[in-house]
Amino acid sequence: MNTLQPSLNNLISFKWNLNHKPTTVLNINNQYDPIKSQSSSAGKIKRLVLTKEGRTKFNITPDRDFYAFPRFVTHVDDNFIATLTALYKERLNPEYEVLDIMSSWVSHLPKDVKYKKVVGHGLNAQELAKNPRLDYFVVKDLNQDQKFEFDDASFDAVLCTVSVQYLQEPEKVFAEVVRMLRPGGVFIVSFSNRMFYEKAIGAWREGTGYGRVQLVVQYFQSVEGFTEPEVVRKLGDGMKQDRSVLDLIKGFLGLLSGSDPFYAVIAYKNFKPIYE
Numbered sequence: 128m129n130t131l132q133p134s135l136n137n138l139i140s141f142k143w144n145l146n147h148k149p150t151t152v153l154n155i156n157n158q159y160d161p162i163k164s165q166s167s168s169a170g171k172i173k174r175l176v177l178t179k180e181g182r183t184k185f186n187i188t189p190d191r192d193f194y195a196f197p198r199f200v201t202h203v204d205d206n207f208i209a210t211l212t213a214l215y216k217e218r219l220n221p222e223y224e225v226l227d228i229m230s231s232w233v234s235h236l237p238k239d240v241k242y243k244k245v246v247g248h249g250l251n252a253q254e255l256a257k258n259p260r261l262d263y264f265v266v267k268d269l270n271q272d273q274k275f276e277f278d279d280a281s282f283d284a285v286l287c288t289v290s291v292q293y294l295q296e297p298e299k300v301f302a303e304v305v306r307m308l309r310p311g312g313v314f315i316v317s318f319s320n321r322m323f324y325e326k327a328i329g330a331w332r333e334g335t336g337y338g339r340v341q342l343v344v345q346y347f348q349s350v351e352g353f354t355e356p357e358v359v360r361k362l363g364d365g366m367k368q369d370r371s372v373l374d375l376i377k378g379f380l381g382l383l384s385g386s387d388p389f390y391a392v393i394a395y396k397n398f399k400p401i402y403e
Contacts, residue, residue: 170305170350172298176342181330182295190293191268193326194250203289203319206386210361211235211288211317214391218313223283226307228300229269229290232257246282248275273299280309287316292331292339293323297346305352308396314353316343317391336388343392353394361389 186193216237219225224244225236232254236245247264249255255264265275273296285304294300304314320336331339340358347356 170302170352172302172350174349175298176345176349177295177297177328177330181328183329184295184326185332186325189268190270190326191250193323203321204387207319207389208235210389211391212237214315214317214359215286216240218315218393219284224281225284225286226275226277226282227261227286227288228304229287229293230255230258230261230264234258234260235288236260246277269300270295273303275303275307277307279306280312281307283309283312285312285314287314289318289321291316291318291343291346292327295328298349301346301350301353305350305396310397311400312396313393314347314395315391315393316346317389318343319387319389321387336390340390340392343390347392347394352396354397354399356392356394359389359391359393 212235215235219236219240219242221240222243224246225242226246226248227234228248230247230249231251234245236242242260244262245260247255247258247261248267249264250266250268252264252266255261255266258264267275270293285308291297301314308314318339322331324332330342334342340360344356344358347353
């Protein structure tokens, strides 16, 4: 057994230098409920989107256990990644300070753009340490603790890539994103039809492509402070938007032609900047 991994996962945050060696450890293991304690700039949750059943998972073990060992694989195909990278290049200014939540060892940011700062978040320290774009990262289970110990209005953009399907408290997470964003800051949530089925919430497992888009739109609308969400949709060649369970099984086995469908839901804090 790798004895390094548990100790890494018990550390909440690392500050990495250019050689990817930890230089500072931040303790952010403070339990916090953004509904009960919010600053004036935090998002207020207007309503809950999910039912109790909709938040449940087949695999009820802690997510930190599920991600205890790194998975150095890509979770979407090249066409999806190219579409997402182009979207980031269009929407993100090089002067932005960016928070990439539920990230991994792969960066989807354009390689030819240097951002002012990129902070990562995820569940596996070894994966995050491999991500070449991160200035530093935090390790946290958002299904246990939705509070980040970043100051209000710390970031110009927050990104969430192919991971929103695992959030059991999305309303709280989206409220926390509002708090961390600067006015005019953007939140980009992208996803496809792939998932770890046993770890996706019930509302996502049972949904269609269209239904999942509407679910994420409702997450944005459940919190005060976001502009009306914008949907970007690009279906792969030979793909149907609403796929059956049989189609999903064929896709996992490589028996279904066509690339991964691309969905993104985008909104801004308070207003959309006029230069966008």
